[in-house]
Amino acid sequence: MARHVVATVGEIAPGSCKIVTVRGREIGVFNVKDEYYALINRCPHEGADLCLGPVIPRFESDRVGDYKLTHHGEMLRCPWHGWEFDIKTGQSWCHPDSVKARSYPVEVVPGEALAKGPFVAETVPVIIEQNYIVLDV
């Protein structure tokens, strides 16, 4: 495991995702209401580029014929077969315990802390005044 600087805070708008490549893996970094989460860019079902799917709320129901939206902006729907995943945990809606998209720890680190290391900053130049998104991979 190593910590990788993958983006600056501000670079990924709320509700969107930046796909980065770290140690040969494509990983999608999501901004959910200014909190950051990372999922592997591959659906555990049939290998689609998962993070290209739409970010959606949860479509739920308390009883038949009633409909409600919850967890706005917290679900990712696979661009192929439509399987839904919780961006915060990688758990699938249908089989939360057995089908998960791999997730990675993300933290926001000030530039001055980064200067002390050890971090890998392959593509993102680091300056002291900026805050950075750091992935543990």
Add this chain to the structure above:
Amino acid sequence: MSTPAPGAIDCDIHPALPSMRTLLPYLDDYWRAHVQMRGLERDNYTASAFPPNAPINARPDWKPAAGAPGSDLSTLQSQVLDTFQSRYAICNVLHGAPAIFSEDLSAAFCRAINDWMRVEWLDRDPRLRASIVVPMHSPDLAAKEIERCAADPRFVQVLVWEMTEIPLGRRINWPILRACETHDLPLGVHAGSSYRHPPTNLGWPSYYLEDYVSWSTGFAGVLNSLISEGAFVEFPRLKVVLMESGVSWLPAWMWRLNKTWRGVRAEVPWLDKSPAEYAREHVRLTIQPFDTPPKVEQLLKIIEEIDCEDMLLFSTDYPHWHFDGTDAVPDGLPERLVKKILVDNPLKTYSRLT
């Protein structure tokens, strides 16, 4: 196939109505006069889904010298109740009355059939139980008939056909489902069609064999409907019994609907578990006919894939012809499972049986 142990519960036998005239004493004054004015007691409203003389519907040694197979109590007693030494047998009358287009006339005939069943069958043999025949194209009248009959504990189930006008799970049919749940009556869905539509989505086939084979696809449609519409969410205690379905189609159906659900479930967000889990909890199937594969290990694989020992219920499907002699249980099933199929599962399914 092997012989079931004595004391089994036979969940599907078919007493037959000898003729429409039989119903006259059981119609109220208005409907008796109405029927006689039109001469309907001389007509034959046998369900076309079950031509009574087709070999599959009339086992040769169960065919009486006169009258329709299953129309005589003493013959039925000796051929099925005594022979199999059943503890109970559940009567499912497959008559055309529920398919009559006039909702009120259909309801009148269904009431008469249920009263005829009570007086001429249930009162005469304590081993017999029955399903309530309902005008299934008229959910409100059907629910009313269920309410009326439910007071008699010998009615243990409600009988509908798999193919009617509108898929069973549709909300318009919920009065029937609600009445079933309220009175602890499983919804018994039997093979057959009222032919409001062709039996397949390709249109009308030429041969009865094609219709018969299509019954299993109709059951898949019934389950797709009941599950998708949320019937088991709205009626959590509802049990559904599929009768004469063939059984071995079930695993492939489970795999397919589970697969659709994973991608499409947002359309029916009330489902909180997989379709196969709803089926294992709520759906039961009678074992005749069982479309068994040629090899025992294939049958065991199907049983393993169904992965639920509670789902199968013993039946002879008397007088239909799916086996010879008393070989009503498919060979090769584990003994523990057979015991569940013969007694435990029926008792758990039909809470009115004790």
Add this chain to the structure above:
Amino acid sequence: MNVTVADRRPDNSSQSKLGIVDCDVHPYMKSPADLDPYLSERWRQHRQEIGARTRGPFAAAPNFPRMSPGTGMRHDAWPKNGGHPGSDLPLMREQLLDPFDVAYGLMMPLLGRGGDERNVEFGAALAHAANQWEAEVWCDAEPRLKAGIQITTEYTEAAIKEIELRAGDRRFTHVMVPPRGLEPLGRRRYWKILEACAANGFSIALHLGGTSGHPSTGGGWPSFYHEEHPSYPQSKEALLTSLVVEGVFEHIPNLRIALVEGGFAWIPSLCWRLDKHYKRLKAEVPHLKMLPSEYVRQNIWVTTQPIEEPEKPEDLLATCEWIGWDRIMFSTDYPHWDQDDPRYAFKVPLPEKEKRMIFRDNAMAFYGLNA
């Protein structure tokens, strides 16, 4: 169910070295006007003024709305320069033909086809135009793609004429017979068309879909796509039952039929069912000389997508065994939402020999493709 999440993308594994055959690829038009160059003035005008008249409630949408845009397309298959998924050859190459080393892709166009058209003259004109479009726009630009001959089964003479017109044209490998005509396909009214397929050396692909006007179930119209999508196998069961029981294969023993986009796990139980009840009702169908399952074994092939996903993935192996490995052909269904990826479709490792049969050899032989 347990799914292992591997961290790294797999290499395209052994399938890529095979050069696979994809038995279900959907080319789309950029617009309905794409067919205009191949329609006469009379039918161009008809298309513009009246348009398609089928047997459903909506002029230009399916009965059951899909769950992703474009009536159920893969989300990532929309060309960047506009147009419908499946309408852009470079993107099809990039997403399908190149990465999976597709040796041949069997095209099954679904839009603009004439099979469902109520005006059978217009239907025949549309089918003819769509065939020209397939051959010129797709096959001539990309020889890995093979065309399906579209026909309207409700206009026998035109259908036969179209089949005969394409005989000998190596761009065409199969006849796409619409599976949901006005009557079940095994009925005698369609035999002349089926005879023409066999006589001209074409295999038949029965791709699901179409609007016969009959409800999707024998018990009426369902409410949800959540019911319609899983009803496709039941439609396939009815199709197979009709072809076998009506005696089509007794009449045309060399007919070769592929059932496309219905999955396949339902086949064994249907065969057991047909055989069992045939034995009781034999007298009704004296034209059958073999067990129903024997006709299936002789005349029927099946494509994989949408592949069934058993709760225990290894259960699929027994199913394949029961059907016969030599009768199963891989398909993606690109660019639809429920398409299968050749690397992941089977959740259980296949033996090398059987993998080769399913991903390549069976289809090469079935469609008469050159190695």
